Amino acid sequence: MGVSNINNKLGILNYRKILCIFLILITSITVFGCKNNKDKEESAEKKLDVFIDIKDKHSLDTMKLLIEEFKKEKPKINVTINNSISLNNVEDVGKQKIGDIIITSRNKMIELQKKGYLNDLGNYYEKNKINDKYYNVVKSYGRYNDKYYGIALNPYTIEIFYNKESLEKYKLSTPTNIKDLDSLLKRLNELSIEVPVILTDDLDVYTAAISLVIRDKTNMYNMDSIYNCSKEIYKERKEVQTLFDDINSLYKKGVLNKNTFKIGNETSIKRFLNGDIPLIISTSYYYGELNKSNIGIIEDYDSIISYKGSVPVIVNSLLCIPINGSSGEEVGEFIKFIYSDKTQKKLLDKGHVTANIEANKELTGIGALMRKHLEDNNENGILLSYNLPSKFYIGIYSKIEEILSGKYTGKEWETILNEACK
Structure with a gap:
């Protein structure tokens, strides 16, 4: 075997070694980069801003209770509650983001919708089976012009x-x-x-x-x-x-x-x-x-x-979603949690007559009559x-x-x- 052939073979071997080392380095960097990006995504703070625009003490207490329960269930989502700004001027919602979710009255819901500031919640009704699980009068409170712009919280x-x-x-x-x-x-x-x-x-x-x-x-x-x-x-x-x-x-x-x-x-x-x-x-x-x-x-x-x-x-608290809000995934998680049978059952256990048909089956005494009053009701209520x-x-x-x-x-x-x- 000639010297030149030996040198050629050594060159090929060296080239292959270098190529292997290069590929290993590229793979390592890629894997490390993906892992680093994944870690960043997982560590990125998830936020949900809730703007509360209701005055009734009982409804406020219930809303705060639900938010605290949600925080326990979803500790990685940072929930911020803001009720320091008044919605007396509905134009504020169009000028700036005041929340990913707005808890407000039916009157304000109608005013906001007429300005074009609210999202249609039909998809949320469908995903969470609200039409099947909740009373007609409760759903009617969130409906305006044949679309849903709010989801009732407390009937x-x-x-x-x-x-x-x-x-x-x-x-x-x-x-x-x-x-x-x-x-x-x-x-x-x-x-x-x-x-x-x-x-x-x-x-x-x-x-x-x-x-x-x-x-x-x-x-x-x-x-x-x-x-x-x-x-x-x-x-x-x-x-x-x-x-x-x-x-x-x-x-x-x-x-x-x-x-x-x-x-x-x-x-x-x-x-x-x-x-x-x-x-x-x-x-x-x-x-x-x-x-x-x-x-x-x-x-x-x-x-x-x-x-x-x-x-x-009476329904004085409706959950609405402004068109200029963000945190779409977190909003979906919040709605899914609030309107689940499990959460509604917790409200019942705390002495509330709920909007949920399944949860209210456990009501007794005069509670059973209240349940019937909800069952027999519609938009006339x-x-x-x-x-x-x-x-x-x-x-x-x-x-x-x-x-x-x-x-x-x-x-x-x-x-x-x-x-x-x-």
Whole structure:
């Protein structure tokens, strides 16, 4: 073998060694780089900004509880809560990112949607089977213009509670259905016994009364279809005046007056349980406290013209997603967690009547009747005040107050529009 051949073979071997070393280095760098990128991705902080724009203490407490539970379940997601900015000016949502999720009222949801600031949540409804797992009235609160822009968090049925022992003490008949309420309220007025009204912080004392009166008003719920329209368009909705007409009729019969209802509180609940008060109007929020053998609620709401159909349902907290939010994956994780059967079961265990059909199957006593009130409900259960701009609130309240003081004119709705739409 010649020297040149030997040198050629050595050169080839050296070349192969160099090539192998080069390939090993490239592979090592690539593997290390991929691992480093993966580590960076895993260590990158996941964020979720939640903007809370609700005033009701009970709903706030529930929302904070749900967020804390989510943090335990997903510790790698940094959840920031912001409720220091007011959404009085909905344009703020369009100007800047104030959250990946907004918790707000139905009124604000409608205003934000009309500006084009909210995402359609139809996909989230489908992915999380909300249409199958949640009540119709609950879903209706998040629907506007045939699309879903919000997902309800806390449904509260407005219930009429009575203390059986207290009724007996005052020699009052037990109200077996809503038609008995007229005579019972009339008798309480004669005895100068006021009925405490304990609702959510965003509603006034008369909201319960008017929401009960409008049970027979067909198509009242679709007032949202003309939300914030002109005074002329609102004037065409003459059925609103019939609400005031009905209240005046009840006033003339002695069923309602300015002293029939009063603002209640936690003390009222205690006095009611002790038998000092025979009747209160409140919500299913107090199910845990009021689920006693001596406490009953009116079950049948389909009895007379003045009070017909399903009970009113309060939903003052809707989960919405602004179009300028980010953290899409984290938003999806949050919604999946909140609306899971497991999380809803936890709310039930803490004494809440939930929006979830499966969780509520465990309700007992008066809770079972509250569940039925949710099951039998639909969009007619939405309170009128959640389908009207806030500029009408003061006028409606004052006109009811005037009627219950004997100052009925028959032009209440016209007067309200003239004052609110200047």
